[in-house]
Amino acid sequence: MNGLELTVVGAGTILPNPGLAPACHLLRVGDATYIFDLGPGSLQRLAASGVDYKSIDLLFISHLHPDHVLDIVTLLQANNATPGWERTRPLRLVGCYGLESFVERLLTVFRDAVPESYLLEFVELAVGRHQIEGVLVEVALTGHTSNSLAFRLETAAGIFVYGGDAADIPAMVDIARGADLFLCECSFLAPFETDDHLTALSAARIAQSAGVRHLILTHTYPDTDHALAAAQAATEFKGRLTLAIDGTVVTC
Numbered sequence: 001m002n003g004l005e006l007t008v009v010g011a012g013t014i015l016p017n018p019g020l021a022p023a024c025h026l027l028r029v030g031d032a033t034y035i036f037d038l039g040p041g042s043l044q045r046l047a048a049s050g051v052d053y054k055s056i057d058l059l060f061i062s063h064l065h066p067d068h069v070l071d072i073v074t075l076l077q078a079n080n081a082t083p084g085w086e087r088t089r090p091l092r093l094v095g096c097y098g099l100e101s102f103v104e105r106l107l108t109v110f111r112d113a114v115p116e117s118y119l120l121e122f123v124e125l126a127v128g129r130h131q132i133e134g135v136l137v138e139v140a141l142t143g144h145t146s147n148s149l150a151f152r153l154e155t156a157a158g159i160f161v162y163g164g165d166a167a168d169i170p171a172m173v174d175i176a177r178g179a180d181l182f183l184c185e186c187s188f189l190a191p192f193e194t195d196d197h198l199t200a201l202s203a204a205r206i207a208q209s210a211g212v213r214h215l216i217l218t219h220t221y222p223d224t225d226h227a228l229a230a231a232q233a234a235t236e237f238k239g240r241l242t243l244a245i246d247g248t249v250v251t252c
Helices: 042-048 071-081 099-109 170-175 200-210 226-234
Strands: 004-010 024-029 032-036 058-061 091-095 120-124 128-132 135-141 149-155 158-162 181-185 214-218 240-243 248-251
Touching (some): 004 042, 004 158, 004 214, 024 158, 071 099, 149 170, 181 200, 200 214
Parallel strands (some): 091 120
Antiparallel strands (some): 024 032, 128 135, 135 149
């Protein structure tokens, strides 16, 4: 594979809904694999996408709400509890401020998940541009919570942006500028009003203003009709548009 391949592992929210599981997203760039968020049940769905939990060395975490992080504990315990296998490679968690102290608090409760044979490393990113394992990663605050991040990966194969959960703010246009793939939340239909999530219209306006090539809408609540969301978004965004469900795969 020479381009970007995105698998939407979990396209929903914390609310149970068939085909719309909590947030998890898999990006493949050549031989490299990047995972964004790890909501409940993500490890099982990643396995269905061909990702062995034992191979996971790097996780990007956008923010600390349960639908984006609960399977971190599952992964850590699995690393300790696999018969005949011992993890020795470090596991690196990259994300928002407060990530390290949050996981440490979790591990005071889930003692069986405390790493036994490997290092757990944390990288909390400030707004701006960083080199993460040889890849240029830019982050911005999204306005969803005080520390929620969007991630922009600039690779030789193209530009991928994951907006996480977000508000309708100018920083989202900037982080998404010229993206080949823009994975953006679409929690609700317009004219539902919220100051910490996006609607189909606001997500589409951000993508259009940013000059995005392909907009993939994810994180839809159960009552958000996908056909209507697509119709609303298409009134504002003139590029390629996909409404994601669990297992959606897009490439560029």
